[in-house]
Amino acid sequence: MDMESAQVPDLDTLVKFDLKVLAADATEVEAEEFIPVFHRWITERLLPELLIDVADYSHVHDGPGVLLVGHDAIYAYDLSRGEPGLLYSRRHESGADLEGIGSLDDRLRSLLDCAYRACDLIEAEPQLNGRVAFDRHRLELRVNDRLFPADEKTALTLAGAFQRALVEAGVRDGDAAVEVKRIGEPRERLTLRTG
Amino acid sequence: MSQLTVDSAATWKERLEGRVPPHLTEEIDIFETQIAQKRQGKIDDKVFAETRLRRGVYGQRYDNGQRHDGTASRALEYPCGDLTKGPNTVWDAPGMLRIKIPFGAMDAEQMEALADLAEEYSDGIAHVTTRQDIQLHFIHIDDTPDIMRRLAAVGITTREACGNSVRNVTACPLAGVCRDEPFDVSPYAHALTYFLLGHKDAQDFGRKFKIAFSGCEQHACGLANMHDLGAVAQVRSTGNGTRRTERGFRVYVGGGLGAVPHQAKVLREFVREDELLPLAQAVCRVFGRLGEKRNRARARVKFLVAKLGIEEFTRLVDEELAILPSDDRWTAYLDDLSITDEAPTRPPATLESGPRAEGFAEWLGSNVQRQRQSGYVAAAINLPLGDLTSAQLRALADTARRFNGGLVRNTVEQNILLRHISEADLPALYEELHAHGLGEPGASSLVDVTACPGTDTCKLGISSSRGLAGELRKRIATSIRTTGVLADEAVKDLRIKVSGCFNSCGQHHVADIGFYGVSRKSDGRTIPHFQVILGGQWTENAGSYGLAVVAVPAKRIPEAVERIAGLFVAEREKGESFQSFIARVGKARVRQLLDDLTKLPTYLEDRTLYSDWSDPREYTIGDLGVGECAGEVVTAVEFGLSAAEREVFQGLLELDRGATEAAAAKAYEAMLQAARALITTENIDIGTAPEEIVGEFRIRFYDTELFFDPYAGAKFANYLFRVHGDAETNSSEEAHRRIEEAQLFIEAAHACNQRISEIQAARVA
Ligand code: SF4
Numbered sequence: 001m002d003m004e005s006a007q008v009p010d011l012d013t014l015v016k017f018d019l020k021v022l023a024a025d026a027t028e029v030e031a032e033e034f035i036p037v038f039h040r041w042i043t044e045r046l047l048p049e050l051l052i053d054v055a056d057y058s059h060v061h062d063g064p065g066v067l068l069v070g071h072d073a074i075y076a077y078d079l080s081r082g083e084p085g086l087l088y089s090r091r092h093e094s095g096a097d098l099e100g101i102g103s104l105d106d107r108l109r110s111l112l113d114c115a116y117r118a119c120d121l122i123e124a125e126p127q128l129n130g131r132v133a134f135d136r137h138r139l140e141l142r143v144n145d146r147l148f149p150a151d152e153k154t155a156l157t158l159a160g161a162f163q164r165a166l167v168e169a170g171v172r173d174g175d176a177a178v179e180v181k182r183i184g185e186p187r188e189r190l191t192l193r194t195g
Numbered sequence: 196m197s198q199l200t201v202d203s204a205a206t207w208k209e210r211l212e213g214r215v216p217p218h219l220t221e222e223i224d225i226f227e228t229q230i231a232q233k234r235q236g237k238i239d240d241k242v243f244a245e246t247r248l249r250r251g252v253y254g255q256r257y258d259n260g261q262r263h264d265g266t267a268s269r270a271l272e273y274p275c276g277d278l279t280k281g282p283n284t285v286w287d288a289p290g291m292l293r294i295k296i297p298f299g300a301m302d303a304e305q306m307e308a309l310a311d312l313a314e315e316y317s318d319g320i321a322h323v324t325t326r327q328d329i330q331l332h333f334i335h336i337d338d339t340p341d342i343m344r345r346l347a348a349v350g351i352t353t354r355e356a357c358g359n360s361v362r363n364v365t366a367c368p369l370a371g372v373c374r375d376e377p378f379d380v381s382p383y384a385h386a387l388t389y390f391l392l393g394h395k396d397a398q399d400f401g402r403k404f405k406i407a408f409s410g411c412e413q414h415a416c417g418l419a420n421m422h423d424l425g426a427v428a429q430v431r432s433t434g435n436g437t438r439r440t441e442r443g444f445r446v447y448v449g450g451g452l453g454a455v456p457h458q459a460k461v462l463r464e465f466v467r468e469d470e471l472l473p474l475a476q477a478v479c480r481v482f483g484r485l486g487e488k489r490n491r492a493r494a495r496v497k498f499l500v501a502k503l504g505i506e507e508f509t510r511l512v513d514e515e516l517a518i519l520p521s522d523d524r525w526t527a528y529l530d531d532l533s534i535t536d537e538a539p540t541r542p543p544a545t546l547e548s549g550p551r552a553e554g555f556a557e558w559l560g561s562n563v564q565r566q567r568q569s570g571y572v573a574a575a576i577n578l579p580l581g582d583l584t585s586a587q588l589r590a591l592a593d594t595a596r597r598f599n600g601g602l603v604r605n606t607v608e609q610n611i612l613l614r615h616i617s618e619a620d621l622p623a624l625y626e627e628l629h630a631h632g633l634g635e636p637g638a639s640s641l642v643d644v645t646a647c648p649g650t651d652t653c654k655l656g657i658s659s660s661r662g663l664a665g666e667l668r669k670r671i672a673t674s675i676r677t678t679g680v681l682a683d684e685a686v687k688d689l690r691i692k693v694s695g696c697f698n699s700c701g702q703h704h705v706a707d708i709g710f711y712g713v714s715r716k717s718d719g720r721t722i723p724h725f726q727v728i729l730g731g732q733w734t735e736n737a738g739s740y741g742l743a744v745v746a747v748p749a750k751r752i753p754e755a756v757e758r759i760a761g762l763f764v765a766e767r768e769k770g771e772s773f774q775s776f777i778a779r780v781g782k783a784r785v786r787q788l789l790d791d792l793t794k795l796p797t798y799l800e801d802r803t804l805y806s807d808w809s810d811p812r813e814y815t816i817g818d819l820g821v822g823e824c825a826g827e828v829v830t831a832v833e834f835g836l837s838a839a840e841r842e843v844f845q846g847l848l849e850l851d852r853g854a855t856e857a858a859a860a861k862a863y864e865a866m867l868q869a870a871r872a873l874i875t876t877e878n879i880d881i882g883t884a885p886e887e888i889v890g891e892f893r894i895r896f897y898d899t900e901l902f903f904d905p906y907a908g909a910k911f912a913n914y915l916f917r918v919h920g921d922a923e924t925n926s927s928e929e930a931h932r933r934i935e936e937a938q939l940f941i942e943a944a945h946a947c948n949q950r951i952s953e954i955q956a957a958r959v960a
Contacts, residue, residue, distance in 0.1 A: 009205050016315065032809075035809060035810070035811060036811040039264070039265065039810075039811055039812055042262075042264055043264040043265060043266060050271060050272060050273065050274075052257060052262070052271060052288075052289065053256070053257060053262065054810075055318060055332075055333070055651065055652075056651075056661075056662075056665075056809050057318070057319075057320055057582060059579040059580060059582070059665050059668070060320065060579060060582050060583065060584055060587075060632075061584075061587070061631070061632020061633075062584065062586065062587075062632060063319070063320065063582070063584045064318055064319045064320065064584070067318055069289065069318070069333055071273060071274065071287060074318060074333070080319075080584070080586065081586075091335070092274075092335075094274040144314065144315055145315060146311060146315060147205070147206070147207065147210065187307065187589070188589075189314070189315075
């Protein structure tokens with residue numbers, strides 16, 4: 001195909017992002033312990049979005065752990081790369097709290113809000129008894145859509161927007177530069193990591 | 196940051212232009228249009244459902260927009276509102292995509308594509324099925340055309356992966372490297388796959404049609420006996436006084452598991468290779484023309500063969516063959532039988548002694564087998580519950596590229612096989628696999644438990660087959676580590692297979708120890724159970740099917756496994772197989788052994804039994820608030836159903852001692868007892884005459900559809916009507932089937948009773 005004439009999708013239209021908040025210390029907790037926790041979140045409607053079911057992949061090596069599957073996003077106590085953390089994987093933007101997102105900056109800010117809200121809930125979760133804490137400075141942001149070029153331009157645009165979102169969320173003060181580096185192999189999804 | 200991929204476009208259709216074959220582009224475009232039309236209400240629900248099924252787009256649990264959260268059934272309010280993708284199937288509800296992998300063969304590029312799709316559209320997991328497919332879960336229907344394009348770009352189709360069509364053609368994963376096969380069946384499986392894909396004679400079936408190839412009769416790998424059409428490789432002398440031989444197949448027809456398993460019948464003792472495709476086409480024509488269309492429960496080929504008899508079925512196939520218009524494709528592929536060949540990329544070399552990584556010896560002993568090509572081995576990757584991550588799939592693609600040119604085969608035991616590995620490379624291969632969590636020992640052994648999706652994602656699941664399988668894996672591994680009873684050499688190679696319901700997708704009938712999910716009422720609530728199935732045979736292409744012994748609460752199944760294994764270890768005779776052992780000691784003994792496990796505590800005594808494995812929700816709440824009167828009636832019903840279970844068990848014992856007539860009579864009596872038990876809820880004065888029971892049952896439970904299974908409809912009720920109309924039999928196969936049917940009828944009676952209780956509870960409330 002003629003690459004010159006090909007349309008490159010606009011990053012402002014990118015919906016499918018993964019954001020992982022790495023656990024500060026998770027040696028005390030087993031992934032299976034999240035099964036009843038996530039079921040309770042569904043029953044008690046602890047999140048302002050449609051939650052559907054829980055999926056258990058704790059048997060898989062360095063896998064997605066235990067998932068809370070919603071319509072707009074999948075939440076997971078994720079074990080990939082051998083680094084436990086809270087994964088928020090956005091798929092759609094239908095919920096009332098996601099209304100009005102129009103730009104990449106808005107979207108990254110809302111990703112942080114959603115992921116941190118889940119982290120807060122887990123840290124306060126009575127069944128886990130304070131055994132999981134998250135390091136809100138150690139984050140992985142991933143473009144979960146290979147239609148978007150995983151090139152330097154995308155990475156730089158994304159890093160800039162991410163930095164602004166982090167500042168806005170109060171994770172960094174305005175002066176400090178956000179160290180964002182790219183991780184993973186070229187064939188993997190574009191992934192930036194902070195901290 | 197370095198410059199990376201620059202291939203970019205606004206849509207996958209644009210991105211993949213020129214990389215997807217034109218006919219597939221057209222097919223997928225049409226499907227995308229059908230999706231748009233359905234959104235606009237321009238396609239009927241049922242038509243669209245079958246359309247998407249034939250594209251591999253399947254439903255998933257809770258897609259009716261309801262979910263029981265342990266306290267109440269709640270509506271899942273999807274943003275799509277009333278839009279549906281089939282009867283009672285909500286548009287936005289996540290679904291499953293089944294991806295056909297003919298005879299399980301995948302290359303590295305395909306593995307990478309699957310890895311990408313699993314993480315972008317699914318939950319990061321690729322699931323290997325018992326039919327060598329790959330399944331992705333939690334897929335949105337709107338994403339499916341793009342997924343199909345990306346698969347088509349690497350030579351994979353989802354076409355006819357589900358629906359009333361020819362499903363994935365399976366074959367021994369060792370085909371081409373096995374020391375027992377007369378020749379490699381892979382190119383024949385490949386040819387038949389693409390010959391029948393979309394073939395006009397395979398579009399008008401009442402149900403699915405499954406085909407399997409096997410390289411030999413004695414081993415299980417192909418499971419030819421349990422398929423609609425099975426082909427087992429044979430060679431014979433051409434008989435011209437020369438030593439020349441010709442290739443062909445013994446062809447079986449009408450096998451199948453499902454609720455009531457059927458052993459396949461021999462359609463042809465020997466079919467020459469050039470006759471295979473036309474024969475399969477003729478079978479499809481007969482099935483399409485005469486197979487049941489309205490009653491799904493009796494629409495598989497096995498019922499047609501049973502109804503017509505194999506002689507008549509064969510005659511009809513011959514008649515079709517005689518009038519089939521000739522097709523060049525029948526033999527064209529014979530000029531290119533090397534199409535599926537896999538040449539090793541590393542030189543053959545023997546494994547020298549030397550320092551080894553920890554765990555290597557155990558893995559070598561359990562997961563590696565020699566090929567017929569000297570100096571090469573096949574190494575199995577033992578996947579827990581058939582699952583692997585995108586990262587593992589990508590790592591596997593790299594490993595395969597390095598060690599054998601990038602090829603693998605999925606197995607029907609939900610594992611993956613790396614073939615043509617030079618023996619000398621094994622230590623390095625193990626280290627790579629181990630680094631990615633793919634070096635688990637115990638492939639095809641006791642610990643390698645097979646399970647269907649069950650209640651995790653399947654709409655028909657009754658109990659958590661994956662939850663149980665996961666728990667069994669853990670317990671067996673622990674027992675092996677601590678040299679418990681499950682570490683004994685005698686049980687090492689037994690197979691455990693678990694299905695979430697009677698439909699048998701976990702292939703429980705052909706396991707040494709099989710389970711299928713059922714439920715039982717106690718203390719006004721419901722408890723998940725599994726029926727324990729013993730006596731099945733995995734070898735000889737699934738040579739015989741097991742039968743249910745007793746239903747045990749799900750949470751007590753691990754204990755049941757330990758007890759059964761312990762009995763075998765303690766009392767088996769030298770060289771005795773598990774199957775022979777069960778036949779010798781008898782199912783009554785096993786039932787006695789497990790008897791205390793079937794006693795149910797009250798909810799207050801032990802709540803753990805009232806939820807399933809890996810799922811803390813209370814299993815059901817349907818009976819809360821049931822009045823005392825209803826409670827008494829329920830007790831009477833339960834009592835009657837329990838008597839029916841005893842009766843069918845007696846039938847099982849009769850069958851074991853070869854008394855087929857008595858066994859069939861017991862099965863009939865058991866069904867009558869179960870039906871009578873239900874009738875007592877409405878007519879306490881019901882007599883015991885069969886005519887009266889069947890008549891009352893028809894009026895009160897069949898005509899009202901109260902007895903109908905939500906998915907199987909009238910299927911189980913018809914078991915009673917059929918046997919009532921024709922109670923006598925001398926055939927052991929028929930008696931076996933009647934026992935199965937009686938067990939299923941009783942299960943349906945339990946389910947019906949639960950529904951009645953719920954209705955009564957609602958009335959009281
Ligand atoms: S056996 Fe039953 S629960 Fe399991 S996949 Fe088949 S239909 Fe679903």
